[in-house]
Amino acid sequence: MINRVLIRIKVVQLLYSYFLVQNNFSVMSSPEAPTKEKRFAYSLYLDYLYLMVEIASSVSVNAKCPLYQTRFIQRLIGDNIIKSMRNKYANSSFPLRGVVDDLAERIKESAIYKNFMKDPKADTKIWPDLFRHFISSDSKINALAEKYENYSLRGVDRAKDMVAQTFSEFASSQDNLVDGLADLKASLEKARELYFRLLLLPSEITYQQEVELDERRHRYLRKDEDLNPNPKFIDNELVKLINNDEEIREFVEKHKISWVEQDRELIRHLLKVITESELYKEYMADPVSDLHEDCEFWRKAFRNIILNDPEFIETLENMSLFWNDDLEIMGEFVMKTFRRFEDKASSPESNIVEPVLPMYKDDEDAKFGKELFEATVRKNSIYRGYIDEALNTQHWDSERLAYMDVIIMETAISEILNFPKIPLQASLNEYIEMAKCYSSPKSGAFVNGLLACVINNLKESGKLRK
16 A cells, blocks of 8 residues: 555665754864874874774775674764875875784684674674774784874874764764654655545535535525435445445444534535536436445545645645655555445455555565665665766866755665666666655756766776676
8 A cells, every 4th residue: 555656765864864953073173273192182083983994995905794784983084184085095095004904804804893793783893892902902913003193192082082973973973863763664654644534525525415415404595405315425326335344334433534523614624516517416316326336436526526625735734744645646546445345245256355555565565664764864875976086177166066956866876776676767766756856856856867877987987787
């Protein structure tokens, strides 16, 4: 019932919020009014960080679970200070270069690394552990540090404290991943709730019609149609099936859903616009009364009246921020469910076990949103790097790209690289359409062109084979 189109939309929307509000992690800047000790400590601090990047790169060669792709290293290599160091050491000798290979070999044989390989997603703690056990106490590193200008033991301790503070700030910046995943789960569950709320509408609108007909029968001045109303609308066969469906009843009772109790004025309004429509008049005038016609009436009522009613749409937006983009997709699934009710009742031998659609088609769809969200967060810096590499810097400034375009492209790249069963073109089409709807007017063509360039680069480098 919740398909991948909706899941992708929600992942992109929540990633947009996630990356905007997450704690900004960055390498410490140079101390103000530095003493000789502080200058030495800051220099060693930066080299400690750069050393970890070099070790990660060395360990990652031919490794199944590369340290280079851990979130801490990816955040480091995306930091402007570390970028400038990489440029600097490309043309000069890195003071700690001599210990990289030895440390990389020792780390690959360590229990810390082997445990990490069993669960590579749990990468938040690995670098503090590696720094503590292998780097901060290494005698060769300490000997090399003595050759730095303004060396002092207090400066070494200060540099180690700065690394510890950087680890702490990084861990804080990752805490809201759990919150982001919880928001995604809540958003998908709210979509499920909307599905059941929409399924309940025919029943509650019909109930309101019964109430109003009964009121007319008992008022003092009555007309003939008040005493003998046409019962076709309230005798609707689809409504009876909805009222008797156990799954709908259980969900409604568990979540305490009732349009009549929670917003009777809206139900009155929807009843009024339906009964004043040409659709209703044609339906009531037709002497034929069967399940097919009843289901067809409600499908048309949803498509042409309810899902386009401004008051109904505004009410849903006020009830949940999540429902702004859910209504069209959930509406289609509700109309599909009406047809399933009809097919099951008309053909008991059909393969429809339950008319109400399951929350997900299968286990893969159930895991898709969480895995896509996590993969995009974990390798965000890598995917942004692919975008920057593909960008024509003569015409575009990387820093001035529309942020929604960036999130859409990063998520698209994440899906393309991490979900090999999904056809490449299917992924591309979905995200290009999303860019047209959720970003700027020209975003569709821009995202299309840039993603095509990214894909070509990934294929040429062997990182993409589908």
